[in-house]
Amino acid sequence: MxxxxxxxxxxxxxxxxxxxxxxxxxxxxxxxxxxxADDLLKRAxxxxxxxxxxxxxxxxxxxxxxxxxxxxxxxxxxxxxxxxLREVAALPDPVGEVTEMIKRPSGIRVGRMxxxxxxxxxxYESRPNVTVDAAALCIKAGNGVFLRGGSEAIHSNLALAKxxxxxxxxxxxxxxxxxxxxxxxxxxxxxxxxMDKYIDxxxxxxxxxxxxxxxxxxxxxxxxxYKGVCHLFVDASADPRMAVDLVINGKTQRPGxxxxxxxxxxHRDIADTFLPLAAGALAEAGVEIRGCEAxxxxxxxxxxxxxxxxxxxxxxLILAVRVVDDLDGAMDHIVKHGSQHTEVIATESYGNxxxxxxxxxxxxxxxxxxxxxxxxxxxxxxxEIGISTTKLHAYGPMGLKELTAxxxxxxxxxxxxx
Amino acid sequence: MxxxxxxxxxxxxxxxxxxxxxxxxxxxxxxxxxxxADDLLKRAxxxxxxxxxxxxxxxxxxxxxxxxxxxxxxxxxxxxxxxxLREVAALPDPVGEVTEMIKRPSGIRVGRMxxxxxxxxxxYESRPNVTVDAAALCIKAGNGVFLRGGSEAIHSNLALAKxxxxxxxxxxxxxxxxxxxxxxxxxxxxxxxxMDKYIDxxxxxxxxxxxxxxxxxxxxxxxxxYKGVCHLFVDASADPRMAVDLVINGKTQRPGxxxxxxxxxxHRDIADTFLPLAAGALAEAGVEIRGCEAxxxxxxxxxxxxxxxxxxxxxxLILAVRVVDDLDGAMDHIVKHGSQHTEVIATESYGNxxxxxxxxxxxxxxxxxxxxxxxxxxxxxxxEIGISTTKLHAYGPMGLKELTAxxxxxxxxxxxxx
Numbered sequence: 001m002x003x004x005x006x007x008x009x010x011x012x013x014x015x016x017x018x019x020x021x022x023x024x025x026x027x028x029x030x031x032x033x034x035x036x037a038d039d040l041l042k043r044a045x046x047x048x049x050x051x052x053x054x055x056x057x058x059x060x061x062x063x064x065x066x067x068x069x070x071x072x073x074x075x076x077x078x079x080x081x082x083x084x085l086r087e088v089a090a091l092p093d094p095v096g097e098v099t100e101m102i103k104r105p106s107g108i109r110v111g112r113m114x115x116x117x118x119x120x121x122x123x124y125e126s127r128p129n130v131t132v133d134a135a136a137l138c139i140k141a142g143n144g145v146f147l148r149g150g151s152e153a154i155h156s157n158l159a160l161a162k163x164x165x166x167x168x169x170x171x172x173x174x175x176x177x178x179x180x181x182x183x184x185x186x187x188x189x190x191x192x193x194x195m196d197k198y199i200d201x202x203x204x205x206x207x208x209x210x211x212x213x214x215x216x217x218x219x220x221x222x223x224x225x226y227k228g229v230c231h232l233f234v235d236a237s238a239d240p241r242m243a244v245d246l247v248i249n250g251k252t253q254r255p256g257x258x259x260x261x262x263x264x265x266x267h268r269d270i271a272d273t274f275l276p277l278a279a280g281a282l283a284e285a286g287v288e289i290r291g292c293e294a295x296x297x298x299x300x301x302x303x304x305x306x307x308x309x310x311x312x313x314x315x316x317l318i319l320a321v322r323v324v325d326d327l328d329g330a331m332d333h334i335v336k337h338g339s340q341h342t343e344v345i346a347t348e349s350y351g352n353x354x355x356x357x358x359x360x361x362x363x364x365x366x367x368x369x370x371x372x373x374x375x376x377x378x379x380x381x382x383x384e385i386g387i388s389t390t391k392l393h394a395y396g397p398m399g400l401k402e403l404t405a406x407x408x409x410x411x412x413x414x415x416x417x418x
Numbered sequence: 419m420x421x422x423x424x425x426x427x428x429x430x431x432x433x434x435x436x437x438x439x440x441x442x443x444x445x446x447x448x449x450x451x452x453x454x455a456d457d458l459l460k461r462a463x464x465x466x467x468x469x470x471x472x473x474x475x476x477x478x479x480x481x482x483x484x485x486x487x488x489x490x491x492x493x494x495x496x497x498x499x500x501x502x503l504r505e506v507a508a509l510p511d512p513v514g515e516v517t518e519m520i521k522r523p524s525g526i527r528v529g530r531m532x533x534x535x536x537x538x539x540x541x542y543e544s545r546p547n548v549t550v551d552a553a554a555l556c557i558k559a560g561n562g563v564f565l566r567g568g569s570e571a572i573h574s575n576l577a578l579a580k581x582x583x584x585x586x587x588x589x590x591x592x593x594x595x596x597x598x599x600x601x602x603x604x605x606x607x608x609x610x611x612x613m614d615k616y617i618d619x620x621x622x623x624x625x626x627x628x629x630x631x632x633x634x635x636x637x638x639x640x641x642x643x644y645k646g647v648c649h650l651f652v653d654a655s656a657d658p659r660m661a662v663d664l665v666i667n668g669k670t671q672r673p674g675x676x677x678x679x680x681x682x683x684x685h686r687d688i689a690d691t692f693l694p695l696a697a698g699a700l701a702e703a704g705v706e707i708r709g710c711e712a713x714x715x716x717x718x719x720x721x722x723x724x725x726x727x728x729x730x731x732x733x734x735l736i737l738a739v740r741v742v743d744d745l746d747g748a749m750d751h752i753v754k755h756g757s758q759h760t761e762v763i764a765t766e767s768y769g770n771x772x773x774x775x776x777x778x779x780x781x782x783x784x785x786x787x788x789x790x791x792x793x794x795x796x797x798x799x800x801x802e803i804g805i806s807t808t809k810l811h812a813y814g815p816m817g818l819k820e821l822t823a824x825x826x827x828x829x830x831x832x833x834x835x836x
Contacts, residue, residue: 019753023777096776102798108787110797115779117809196633200809215614216637221810242832249834335437357827358514359441361533369526369830378835379528379826380520391535391618391823392639393811405809408797409775412787414660416667417796 003183007191011146011198013176014119018144021177022116026093029140032171037085039167040132040160044078050159051128058152070126073156081132084383088136091382094400095142098409108415112406116142118200120403121192122385123148123214125206128156134203135164135178137385141403144177146199148192150206151184158182193218203398205386223398225363225389227313228258228341230371233330233356234278235347236269242368243274243346244281247319249370250344252285256315258387259342259374263310263320265330268294271323275299287317294323311337327352334360340389342366342374363389363396421601425609429564429616431594432537436562439595440534444511447558450589455503457585458550458578462496468577469546476570488544491574499550502801506554509800512818513560516827526833530824534560536618538821539610540803541566541632543624546574552621553582553596555803559821562595564617566610568624569602576600611636621816623804641816643781643807645731646676646759648789651748651774652696653765654687660786661692661764662699665737667788668762670703674733676805677760677792681728681738683748686712689741693717705735712741729755745770752778758807760784760792781807781814 001009021029040047051073058068094114101111120138122145124130131147138145149157157180165175181188193202196219204214208226215222232250234243250261266274275298282289289295290305302321309320310333324330334343344366345356353367364374374396376384381399388394394402419427439447458465469491476486512532519529538556540563542548549565556563567575575598583593599606611620614637622632626644633640650668652661668679684692693716700707707713708727709720720739727738728751742748752761762784763774771785782792792814794802799817806812812820 022779104796104798106791106796108784108791108796113775113783115809118779219634221639221808239832245832245834253835357531361440361536362825364826364828365531366526366828367830368832369828370834372835373524373526373528373828373830373833374826378522378524378526380522390639391533395823396826405813407780408782408792408814410782410784410787410791412785412791414657414663414786415791416663416788417671417790 003185003187004191006183007181007188008195008198010179010181011119011192011195014144014146014179015198017174017177018116018119020174021139021144022095022142024173028171028173029093029142030089032139032168032173033085033089033136035167035171036136036164037082039163040078040082040085043163044075047073047078047156047159047163050155053155054153061152063152067126067152071128071153071156073128077129081129084133085136088140088383091140091400093140094404106415106417107413109411111409113409114401114404115407117403117405119144119146119198121146121148121199121202121220123189123192123202123204123206123210125150125210126153128153128160130205131157131160131180132164134385137383137400137403139177141400143403144179146179146181146192148181148188154182154184189214190217193220196220203386221393223386223388223390223394225258225339225341225387227339228260229262229311229313229337229339230259230342230344231263231265231334231338232261232344232346232371233265233324233327234267234270234274235327235345235349235352236267237348237352238270238274238346239348240270240274240277244278246344246346246368246370247278248281248285250372251282251287251319252317253370253372255317259371260315261319261371262312262314263322263337265322265324265333266295267330268323268325271295271298275321282319285317287319290318290320292322295321313339327355331356331359338362341387342371344369344371363387421603421605422609424601425599425606426613426616428597428599429537429610429613432562432564432597433616435592435595436534436537438592439557439562440513440560442591446589446591447511447560448507450557450586450591451503451507451554453585453589454554454582455500457581458496458500458503461581462493465491465496465574465577465581468573471573472571479570481570485544485570489546489571489574491546495547499547502551503554506558506801509558509818511558512822524833524835525831527829529827531827532819532822533825535821535823537562537564537616539564539566539617539620539638541607541610541620541622541624541628543568543628544571546571546578548623549575549578549598550582552803555801555818555821557595559818561821562597564597564599564610566599566606572600572602607632608635611638614638621804639811641804641806641808641812643676643757643759643805645757646678647680647729647731647755647757648677648760648762649681649683649752649756650679650762650764650789651683651742651745652685652688652692653745653763653767653770654685655766655770656688656692656764657766658688658692658695662696664762664764664786664788665696666699666703668790669700669705669737670735671788671790673735677789678733679737679789680730680732681740681755683740683742683751684713685748686741686743689713689716693739700737703735705737708736708738710740713739731757745773749774749777756780759805760789762787762789781805
């Protein structure tokens with residue numbers, strides 16, 4: 001059997017199982033999720049044993065400490081997967097919700113019903129907890145899930161899949177609703193991306209290279225984000241102390257994530273007073289400033305920015321700082337260097353706040369709030385499967401609703417078209 | 419300059435112009451649309467002259483009468499484009515609408531704002547009126563539009579674009595917001611489909627071959643439907659006269675369109691009485707029946723269906739008819755042969771109506787109403803740019819809202835994450 005035949009067979013099974021999960025009751029789905037949680041705990045030793053095989057292979061391959069850390073299924077990581085499953089069980093079921101029901105002049109009543117997408121494909125790298133977190137959200141939204149993790153986590157992913165599938169089978173539901181691809185060749189991804197008959201959506205999670213490869217080669221719609229280059233624009237009218245709080249929180253609360261700030265843009269009229277204030281707080285927090293010429297004139301200690309620092313995702317305690325002429329200068333910079341992820345203005349001007357809100361194109365645009373709030377939990381989605389910077393279907397954090405679609409429903413009494 | 423460079427240059431211009439149209443007021447957009455309408459009328463002679471060149475070339479190439487008919491820009495077609503532009507001007511502007519504003523425990527207020535998509539690419543075949551109809555909807559939704567029509571309509575499309583662009587330039591808006599590709603080589607499509615930096619969405623309109631080519635080769639998200647194979651299931655409890663009305667309207671009111679019925683499924687318990695009744699009405703309307711074995715036993719005059727008639731898009735006065743055991747049999751047939759376009763049940767059973775509504779996966783699922791209602795106008799969208807059978811982003815008729823996206827907006831008072 002070729003890799004393509006194997007992938008195709010698994011995807012067909014997932015498609016079939018997805019029809020069952022699409023129509024079972026909320027109670028059944030919640031029971032599955034709780035059983036999956038219980039079994040992960042009960043079989044933690046088996047899971048950790050298989051995980052050890054990946055860790056040993058990783059050490060032999062000299063993976064970095066950070067990579068090994070992401071790979072490890074410690075008791076703490078297992079607990080957090082268990083908590084995640086229970087939290088998803090407690091979320092409201094989006095499937096079946098009917099909205100926008102209207103009566104048309106013809107007499108028909110037309111509305112929209114929320115339905116599962118079908119089968120969701122996830123292509124991810126080293127973190128094996130994605131296997132569980134993604135499966136939980138997909139199942140709650142009534143979807144099958146087709147998972148392809150990285151080769152370095154293959155034993156962990158297959159062990160997790162085995163435990164989850166057995167929990168599902170014990171509830172008399174087709175366990176093929178969760179599929180983990182056992183093949184680590186790149187060919188398995190190639191094959192998966194052509195299965196538009198069986199897979200409805202691909203969500204790649206990992207480095208920019210993986211995501212570009214997936215979106216350039218997929219016949220299936222892809223929801224993705226490449227990177228988060230988030231800006232804070234400090235307007236002339238900004239409350240300086242609030243702006244300092246926003247830059248410190250955005251840059252330092254968790255520098256390694258996509259909604260951390262990477263660049264601060266400062267209005268020329270406030271630069272002389274604001275920059276020294278901000279620089280003091282940033283220095284105290286250990287942040288390196290890479291400034292434009294005007295910034296370096298005001299802050300003689302600052303390192304000059306190189307051209308490539310604009311639009312750079314540092315994911316570190318480094319902040320690019322540029323002085324701009326006005327709101328339009330800030331928005332031009334964001335168009336050129338932003339990544340459509342999160343953009344923030346600090347301002348007390350009503351007019352500028354509203355122009356920024358309307359005109360800036362990003363998955364989240366904020367007035368006087370930390371970029372770190374662009375997150376499914378903070379926005380009230382309950383849990384998220386990633387953040388999309390693709391405008392189609394979902395723009396921003398993707399929760400349960402983003403794993404569903406809306407179909408039209410029509411109630412008639414025999415109406416025909418004249 | 420290579421074709422790729424030419425396409426890339428045009429797409430970049432469209433992207434730039436799309437930023438302007440995204441932020442102009444509703445009044446300005448409406449003024450543009452009305453000016454475009456006026457100028458089409460004023461310059462009808464120029465348009466018809468250029469159209470004549472396409473018609474003459476088409477005749478020389480022995481295009482069918484139907485093809486030539488679709489190609490012709492008669493006064494009637496021009497009038498209908500003008501009416502379309504004026505109707506779109508009268509529709510409410512979706513851009514800027516804010517929904518779902520909630521206050522979160524952190525104190526931030528989070529909502530969603532409707533925004534334009536950016537640049538919409540349309541790849542279409544012979545009808546030059548698509549140039550105008552698509553441009554109208556895209557501009558009203560604040561988007562640039564990048565049009566690539568068929569070679570047989572190239573002079574017509576370029577003439578229409580010239581008139582529309584001049585109307586736009588006269589209003590001091592960048593005319594690059596409408597781009598018509600002057601290159602008829604297939605290479606122009608290839609190049610267009612790689613421009614994911616400048617084009618946000620592709621809508622192909624045409625035959626199944628074109629649509630498959632586009633969706634297999636595009637790096638840009640594609641909204642499409644391949645075909646409409648719509649079923650009517652006549653349940654045992656159906657009102658027979660209502661069911662006859664539904665099949666006659668669905669099959670004969672306009673047989674050549676995607677929401678026409680192609681197959682009727684009849685519950686075994688009602689077949690003996692219902693089929694002769696329906697057959698009488700269908701015969702009167704000139705419809706040929708291709709029946710399963712059970713159908714042919716009840717209707718000895720009926721032509722036996724071949725296997726390929728199930729799932730066939732006849733687009734003609736031909737109807738496949740199959741007797742099924744029950745609701746599950748009907749739904750199994752629809753899973754196997756449907757095209758996720760429009761599916762109808764005729765029933766007086768509450769339970770069956772609700773199961774069909776919930777479980778059938780199609781862009782529109784209807785109880786006791788004609789499949790012909792699956793249409794943007796009938797559903798209240800105002801105007802449509804096609805019907806999507808892709809579940810992502812839009813499922814069903816695509817109107818102005820489907821040419822927009824939602825971004826998150828956040829109002830804060832200095833909140834930071836703890």
